[in-house]
Amino acid sequence: MRSQDYGDILAGKPKRQIPRLPAEPGLVVEDPASGFCGAVVRIEQGNVVLEDRHGRHRVFPMTDAGFLVDGAPVTLVRPAAAPRKPVMSASGSVKVDNVTARVARASRIWVEGIHDAELVERVWGHDLRVEGIVVEPLDGIDELAARVRRFGPGPQRRLGVLVDHLVDGSKETRIVAGVTHPEVLILGHPYVDIWQAVKPAAVGIPAWPVIPRGESWKDGVCARLGWGDPADGWRRVRAGVTGFRDLETPLISSVERLIDFVGHFG
Structure with missing residues (x-):
């Protein structure tokens, strides 16, 4: 008669797995040894700080199966870093860290004056x-027409022009x-001067x-x-612009x- 395998009848029951819960702020747990019940405030040096409903704080070590949640044992662990x-960047694009300036393309963007150039650099410099x-x-x-001819635009040498009061x-x-x-590509804005493309609120005036x-x-x-004079005025305007939200659409x-357009080729 063949014997039947009943397994190791001497082996104990499998060990129960204790859930591991991130100690997120606000999680309510109980310390079974003291009966202290409170919400997680923070983690410091491997311990968890709990706050009860009276605002009292107590510190407990984060040991295995060291807390209860809804009466069941849990192990608190440090939450994953967010x-x-x-x-x-100032223009609203995602800033690229640790990037060195790319070698200048043959293509260019022309603007009417030095204030236009400084404003574009201030917001879109990155x-x-x-x-x-x-x-x-x-x-x-x-x-402009003569300058464009001298520039000699081509597929690898594009030219963009920003014009005031277009x-x-x-x-x-x-x-x-x-x-x-x-x-x-020539584009512009309707304002008489680039200053006017800055929102009045950015420079502290109603209009x-x-x-x-x-x-x-x-x-x-x-x-x-x-x-004062235009040099003083420009310092005020430039200081008022910290990003694209300070400019008109x-x-x-x-x-x-x-x-x-210019960055697509060249």
């Missing part, structure tokens, strides 16, 4: 360095109409003053706001599109 939130894009001020666009009937719109090239045609816009603004949209 994933680090991405750091955002993006420009990652992409290897150089921004150059033109000191006006009166000779609205129907303006001088700027007429100048831009004379430049047509598949590797050149930008209306300056009559024929009067220097920057001089007129500074006179009406008591900002038309400027943001145009700069983002120009960076994408």
Whole structure:
């Protein structure tokens, strides 16, 4: 007669597995030895700090099966570290850590003046360095068509141009109409000056003053706001801009599109 295998009848019952719970703040546990019941406040040096309903704190070692949750034993463990939130650049893009500036592309972005260039750098500087894009001020666009011809745009040498006051009937719109090239993208914003593309609240004013045609816009603004001369005014404007949220949407949209266009090739 064949014997039947009944297993090791002398072996004890399998050891019960004790759940391991992360000691997240707010988790309510009980210390069975003292009867102290409280919510997890924090972990310090391998111990857990509990707070009871009276606000009293006590410290307990995080031993195996050292606590009860709903009457059942548990082992408290340190919670996993939360994933680090991405750091955002001033333009709202994800900041790339430990990146060195890329070698400059042959492509360029042109802006009308030095203030335009400084403002673009202040907000999009990180993006420009990652992409290897150089921004150059033109000191006006009166000779734009000739400058574009001398630049010699091509598939690996794209050109983006940011123009102030690009609205129907303006001088700027007429100048831009004379430049047509598949590797050149000209965009703009409706503001008379790049200062006006900064939200008034960012510089602590209710609105930008209306300056009559024929009067220097920057001089007129500074006179009406008591900002001294344009150099003083620009320091105020620049200091008020810490990121893209301080700028008007038309400027943001145009700069983002120009960076994408110029950075796609070259």
